[in-house]
Amino acid sequence: MRQTQLNVKSACFQIFLFCFLYSASLLGKNNKVVLEVNFISDTISVLSKANTLFNQRKYDKAISEYKALLDNNYRDSTYLYKRLAFSYAKSNQPNMASVFIEKYILKTLDVSFVNHSYFDPIKKNDSFKILQKKYQRKINVWALFCLYVGFIGVFISTILIFKPAKDRIANLLIGCFLLLHSFFILRISILITNYEFYLPHSLYVSASFSFLYGPFIYFYFKRIDQEYQLKKGDIIHLLPTVLFLVFMIPIYSLSGDEKLYMIVHNARPYTILIMLAKLVSLIIYGSLLMVKYLGKIKLDETFNRSEKNWRRNLIVFYSLYTMFYGTYAFVFRKYELGSLLFNLQIFLMTLLVLYVSYNTFFNLALVRDKKWKTVSIDKLDAYKYSSSSLTSELSIELKDKLVDLMDERKVYRDNDITLQKIADLLNTNRHNTSQIINEHFGLNFFDLINSYRINEAMSILKNNKSGVVNIIDVAYEVGFNNKVTFNKSFKKYNQITPSEYLRSFSI
Template identity: 35%
Template structure:
């Protein structure tokens, strides 16, 4: 009540002194053309702090603004701070936004005057729009993004089988993680500090569909990436070229776009949204078609591995469809095609992406064999061979024990050197049945008995040949040494394993030895000359 009385008294005094014009107290100067530097110097000189004097300043600044003073930006700042200090949050909101839009200076909100209106809705709006926002949800999404990047790096650099498929699924997780990271920067307002991250994920907006499609192709068929498959990435290149003018802008210009000051590039949102929806839809149809045909083909298979991998791919595909739907719901209002939307829709879309990243990372940890894809690339005969062991009754503990014993027989005892070794004799050495031995070799080594024997024999042969520096050994002697009964079988097995005949391999080793010897001799001659000198 006392505060309102002061304001009323102040206004009445002004009109009594000069009825045609608002005039401040004589001490502050009544000239309507008072320059801002004079006002600021008076503030410092008088150490002004009482409400009446602030109201006088408010009138002077409004008067200067009305008369279109050239330093209007400073007027916005002073009016924002004074209104905040006088607990007038609505005016403080208006002038604060005008000042920030003109200067991109967010530090004004650090002024102590805003503490007066800190409980108001207007200050909450300013804080949400401009100040750094950190909460548990922000850290959660950041954590998911980091997990996704870690998964992408680990999977992409893995040198195990079907690296092609791993690169595709790793890239798929990577672009999701990039989008989640950009969302974190956006909701936390940290993007104002790093403006060049604005729409960074949009450069990869058209990669979601192709990467997932090529991954499915790699694991459900004997797919080899060829030059013509680069066409799947052509739309992404076109989109990047389209966005390049915006990406090349300065940081301040990008901040203006974020604040909707610069509306020149608003059409980018429509282009990104429409092209991404089309890409996601087209590739969802292609993946669904291929998956349907694959399931029809593999419908007879009851093997656990086949069922596990099929379930895994179905889950990824379902999450992809849900993401497509959520993106359409999110993108319609964001792109401007719908008037408004509840803000929580942003979180729904990113939450679905986070679920995708967490699910893939979890499966990589719990069931890493899914990413190896050895099973999906096996021949039909090999699958049928493995499926026959489905109900053998061999426990996991016994299977592990037999595997370890088998490795010991081959590595330490070198049973493969015995020319009469067969599955029956090997089973006796393992103290188990022929059926169990066959199952152990198939499941743990992904090959049959003869393939395993030949692998060890040829490896032993290579070691012998490499150590035979002077070429004193005969090929037939080596063949007998490693367990073969004749030269023909030995030559055939050797070429299958190394793509070279034994003679070709020996010649290559000889040339290598001569080259090394030549370097050594040159070194000795050089040393000899130095000693003579």
């Protein structure tokens, strides 16, 4: 009986203890809720007071209240940034206003905030001007120039790529080279006008073809110099671009808002890597161009002066751009819009685009058929010589004299013959001599000279009775300076080498 009574008392005590602890916990929670309610109430009261002061134009006092809320980690910091920016601007504190303007932009990604009318009182302040330059859309002469060059390049390259031509491959290669540079310049115009904030998907777009500049210009030279036929193995030159595109899939697949966040916060994680990798590609292909083609241009007699200048200048422009781009990459290693080196490399690229556009579209002397004879266009010739003082009678007379110089005196055998020498022999000027050759023979000076040289060389090889002939001796005899140029010229006119031509008579 006594044991039963003790068990009852113990159970009652445990029930009492449980009820006491439970009541205490409820009281604690209620106190916490009360504290939170009181905190929210106080916050709303402070915010209401700050807004009232703001509306009463008591901006200094409003700033104190807003900052107190910010210090207490008020949940809507975006609203406080906005109000503080307005308040500091209205109280003529431009430096602090600029601080909170940028905080608001970084939080909301709303770059148009910098254009708000509340900031009119501080628009002449240097710190605010820096923000305007950074975020505000702008159009200037430099941007318009880049836009103009970019669209011209796209237009000309489209014609080169899609217009029928004798050598479609050469046109395709130089057209793609021009198109890539034009797109890059358009991308730069988006950057310098701050339209990147409104076109976030333009982020890293031009980087996708950073490794194609070199291959296109390299294979263009191989084509026009050697009539090179592209092979399946050449696709290896596209491998860096393919690997880069795979590497950049995480960036390219981001949404517009995510890309805008990267742009506004200047989070460009791969910029240095892209710049250095592009520089390596430019240097490799530039070195190939200089080693294989630059030295040969001056010695190659199969091209006239315009064609030699075209090839040399292409390599020079490419090399200069590579040099300035490399200097910029190592000095800055990030995008410094407006810097001297940045603008210099872009200016060189615009000159390159204009030069290629003009020479591939307007200078038709550089467009040749498979036998490397200059394409004759009557309308172009009529325009070119519209101001010539050469009469038709004098033109025929000079043509006859020129034929005599070639057929009888064989002046083409002179390995140092020039247009000026021919003009002197005709007792006229260079312009008239060039006009006679263009109009009566449908050729330029170098083509005319080489056609006579090749014809005589073919005659010598064909009439060789002894069966033993030294090809280099034939080359020197007809006016060539070396065997390489002779072989190249011979093959361009006959599609076979002198040795192959000679063997065809011994079969």
